[in-house]
Amino acid sequence: MLKYTVQRLFLAVAVALTVSAISFFLLRLSSDLARTLAGQNATAEQVENIRQAYGLNRPLITQYFDWLGGIFSGDFGRSFYFRKPTADLILERLPTTLLLGFLSLLVAVIVAVPFGVAAAVHRNSLVDRLALAFSALGQSMPSFWIALLMISAFGVSLRWLPISGTGSWLNFIMPVAALAFAAQPAILRLTRAGMIEALGTNYIRTARAKGLPRSLVLFKHALRNALLPVVTVSAVQLGQLVGGSVVIESIFAIRGIGYLAWESILRTDFPVIQSILLIVSVIYVLLTLVSDLLSALLDPRLRNL
Amino acid sequence: MAALDQAGMPLARSRLAAVLPGEVNLVIGLAIVLLAIAVAIAAPLLAPGDPYEQSLAARLLPPVWNERGTWEHILGTDQLGRDYLSRLIYGARVSLTIGLLTAAISGLIGVTLGTAAGYFGGRVDTIVTYLVTVRLSMPAVIVALAVVALVGNSFMTIMTVLGLLLWDQFALVSRSMTRQVVAQDYIVAAKSTGASTFKIIAREVLPNILPMVLVVATVEIASAIMVESSLSFLGLGVQPPTPSWGLMMSEGKEQIFFTSWLILPPGVALFVLILGINMIGDGLRDRLAPSE
Numbered sequence: 001m002l003k004y005t006v007q008r009l010f011l012a013v014a015v016a017l018t019v020s021a022i023s024f025f026l027l028r029l030s031s032d033l034a035r036t037l038a039g040q041n042a043t044a045e046q047v048e049n050i051r052q053a054y055g056l057n058r059p060l061i062t063q064y065f066d067w068l069g070g071i072f073s074g075d076f077g078r079s080f081y082f083r084k085p086t087a088d089l090i091l092e093r094l095p096t097t098l099l100l101g102f103l104s105l106l107v108a109v110i111v112a113v114p115f116g117v118a119a120a121v122h123r124n125s126l127v128d129r130l131a132l133a134f135s136a137l138g139q140s141m142p143s144f145w146i147a148l149l150m151i152s153a154f155g156v157s158l159r160w161l162p163i164s165g166t167g168s169w170l171n172f173i174m175p176v177a178a179l180a181f182a183a184q185p186a187i188l189r190l191t192r193a194g195m196i197e198a199l200g201t202n203y204i205r206t207a208r209a210k211g212l213p214r215s216l217v218l219f220k221h222a223l224r225n226a227l228l229p230v231v232t233v234s235a236v237q238l239g240q241l242v243g244g245s246v247v248i249e250s251i252f253a254i255r256g257i258g259y260l261a262w263e264s265i266l267r268t269d270f271p272v273i274q275s276i277l278l279i280v281s282v283i284y285v286l287l288t289l290v291s292d293l294l295s296a297l298l299d300p301r302l303r304n305l
Numbered sequence: 306m307a308a309l310d311q312a313g314m315p316l317a318r319s320r321l322a323a324v325l326p327g328e329v330n331l332v333i334g335l336a337i338v339l340l341a342i343a344v345a346i347a348a349p350l351l352a353p354g355d356p357y358e359q360s361l362a363a364r365l366l367p368p369v370w371n372e373r374g375t376w377e378h379i380l381g382t383d384q385l386g387r388d389y390l391s392r393l394i395y396g397a398r399v400s401l402t403i404g405l406l407t408a409a410i411s412g413l414i415g416v417t418l419g420t421a422a423g424y425f426g427g428r429v430d431t432i433v434t435y436l437v438t439v440r441l442s443m444p445a446v447i448v449a450l451a452v453v454a455l456v457g458n459s460f461m462t463i464m465t466v467l468g469l470l471l472w473d474q475f476a477l478v479s480r481s482m483t484r485q486v487v488a489q490d491y492i493v494a495a496k497s498t499g500a501s502t503f504k505i506i507a508r509e510v511l512p513n514i515l516p517m518v519l520v521v522a523t524v525e526i527a528s529a530i531m532v533e534s535s536l537s538f539l540g541l542g543v544q545p546p547t548p549s550w551g552l553m554m555s556e557g558k559e560q561i562f563f564t565s566w567l568i569l570p571p572g573v574a575l576f577v578l579i580l581g582i583n584m585i586g587d588g589l590r591d592r593l594a595p596s597e
Contacts, residue, residue: 011438018439026448097565136587140580142531143549144538145572148558152565236441244443247535251558261447262539265454273451280444288442 004296004303007154012289014150016282018107023277024064027270036268037080051221077271081264086275090257094279096166097249097256101241103172104179105234112184113230116191117223123196131192135185144247150174164253175252179245181283183237190233201225228295235291239284321593327591328583337581345397352391353379356548360386363562367565374597380570384560385546393570399549400530400578403464408522410468415475416511417516422476422485422551424506434482435475445470448557454541467529478521482514516593523586527579534575550575 027068035042051057055066070077076086112135119131154174155163161304162171198204199222218294242257249258257276264272264279344351363386367374374381408485422433452466486492486509495505533549536542538558543549545556550571557567 003440015435015439016441018435019442022439022443023448027451027455030452136583137581139583140527141576142534142579144535145554145568145575148554148561148568148572152561152568156562160334211523240444244446245537246446248452250539258447262450265447265451265541268455277444277447277451280447281442284442284444298544 001300001303002298005293008289008292008296012285012302016278016285017068018276019281019285020068021064023274023281024067025060027274027277028060028063031268033270033293036270044171057172071278074119076275077273079264079269081267081269088272089260089272089280091273093255093260095255096254097245099246100172100175100179100249100254100256101175101238103286104183104241105238107176107180108183108237109186109230109234111180112188113191113227117195117218117226119188119192120195120199120226123220128192131188135188135293138181138183138185138188143178144251146181147150147174147178147248147251150177165253171252171254175245175248175254178248179241182244183241186233186237187230190230191226194229198225228268228298232288232291232295235287236284239280239287314332323326329588330591331588334581334584334586334588337577338585341397341578341581342392342401345401348394348398349435352388352394353377354388354391356387356391356395357546358387362386365560367564368566374542383556383567384592387546389474389567389570393550393552393574394547396550396553396574397578399543399546399547400533400575403460404526404531404582406464407467407471407533408526410464411470411472411529412475412518412522414468415472415521416479416514417477418472419479420483420506420510420514423480424487424502424510426484426531430480433476437476440470440473443470446532446535449536450539450541453536458536458542458544460543463533463536467532471529471532472524474521474524475518478517479514482517486510486513516589520586520589520593523582523589527582530575530579530582 032047034047034054037054038047038050041259055063067077074087076090078084079086079089115131115134121292122128128253150161151163151174154161161173162168163174164203165171197279203216204222207221208214245254245256246258246262248254248255250262254261257280261276263269264276292302348400360382360522361380363382366378366382366386368381368389369376369379371381376428378388380393383389383392417434418436418588449463449466453462454468457464492505495509500508500553533542533547534554537549537551540555540557543552545552552577553571554568557564557571560567
């Protein structure tokens with residue numbers, strides 16, 4: 001386990017560094033930062049002055065290592081637009097996005113796991129059909145459309161729920177519902193498939209043949225084994241929720257990092273975009289690291305990279 | 306008892322029942338997608354009006370089922386007085402083109418990497434697996450938004466960026482399928498007769514992994530269409546006045562307090578098309594592994 005942990009940690013650091021390099025070069029090669037900063041009406045000389053002043057005339061690779069070095073000392077650069085440290089901006093906004101992502105995942109798991117178990121136990125029954133239809137809907141309905149439908153119904157027509165901001169817990173109902181609905185299909189399908197597989201194994205047959213009560217066999221033996229991959233996929237889903245909440249945050253004017261990313265992209269605020277890309281990736285890397293280590297702890301067969 | 310029934314006799318019950326829904330999915334899914342393709346191709350014939358023609362006098366007309374609606378504009382008009390049904394019909398072209406071409410690019414990248422990893426194993430496999438891990442760690446929507454915004458949002462840019470982002474599932478699936486194929490006797494036999502690596506991959510491996518690659522293709526076409534509509538919805542995808550369903554929804558969102566039905570037609574169209582594509586994928590998957 002120690003060897004696996006060290007290897008897995010090493011991989012996580014390598015992935016995070018690679019992602020930081022890719023996001024840096026991708027953004028910088030996509031457009032000329034000096035020209036963006038100078039504005040549209042700037043003369044060639046003004047652009048050149050900015051290039052000098054910000055050190056943008058140095059090789060890109062030097063600038064990358066400068067940026068990376070800064071990050072290790074907590075300096076993520078300054079936002080061009082907000083004129084304050086990027087790290088402060090992100091720290092201000094990150095809790096909202098994490099809360100949104102966590103609540104959405106929680107709702108998705110609470111709905112999808114029991115539904116998936118019921119579908120597997122009563123395979124090909126009405127419950128199973130309903131569960132599959134529910135997951136097909138979640139896969140096929142764009143989350144921003146669901147959000148708009150909810151806004152139109154519960155916000156505009158019925159006036160039950162606020163349609164923007166984060167003033168009270170009521171503000172979170174619609175965004176969480178929209179994100180959870182998009183996150184549930186993967187969890188539901190995996191729970192169902194895992195339970196069907198577990199129910200077909202010999203140890204379940206033995207347990208039943210011994211005369212153990214059905215609920216005990218279902219929940220203690222089968223579900224435990226079926227849930228292991230669900231833990232992994234939930235971690236992945238949470239990572240995707242954090243990165244994928246851009247649209248939902250912008251619809252509901254929720255000031256999380258998704259919204260910040262969108263604003264910053266519209267304003268070509270490079271330091272902020274770069275840092276958000278890096279931080280969202282690092283969150284994903286950490287989540288998968290933790291879930292892999294947890295899985296390996298529970299199932300020694302997984303301790304191979 | 307149900308649990309034991311299934312544990313005891315998985316064959317008798319589930320085979321029959323599982324094959325049938327697969328067929329149903331496949332038929333309905335194909336019908337939806339073929340219809341969408343037909344609509345996209347025949348858009349100039351089917352559209353009642355010009356999707357770009359504005360009319361200040363005919364702004365925000367209601368659809369025909371409304372008491373003030375007319376047959377001239379079956380789905381009414383948008384905030385610029387453009388015929389909504391015509392825009393909806395032309396919008397199918399945007400979604401399908403982006404979906405299919407993106408999947409072609411990402412499929413080429415993913416299958417090449419995945420097949421190489423599965424066939425050669427060893428260091429190649431390590432590198433490809435690493436690339437997939439890196440790709441999965443990058444938030445696709447934010448990266449796509451940023452690059453498209455910086456480079457400029459042409460059709461080509463959107464497709465290229467999405468193609469470069471959505472290849473991970475292609476790589477993972479072709480890697481594991483190739484590994485299974487390579488372990489078979491006929492590959493060992495082909496190798497021992499001195500067939501070239503290229504020949505073995507082209508003649509033995511690719512045809513065998515193709516069905517699963519098609520399943521992945523449906524998933525990726527659907528997700529490319531979904532991401533394009535999100536980008537356009539956020540104003541950083543397909544540019545106005547091009548009729549894209551995501552863009553139509555973002556324009557509809559501006560009117561949500563007054564004419565809320567504007568968000569319905571493009572949303573339904575997106576939903577039905579993606580549902581159709583997913584149903585083809587599910588149907589294919591059920592056919593490939595009927596016992597699952």
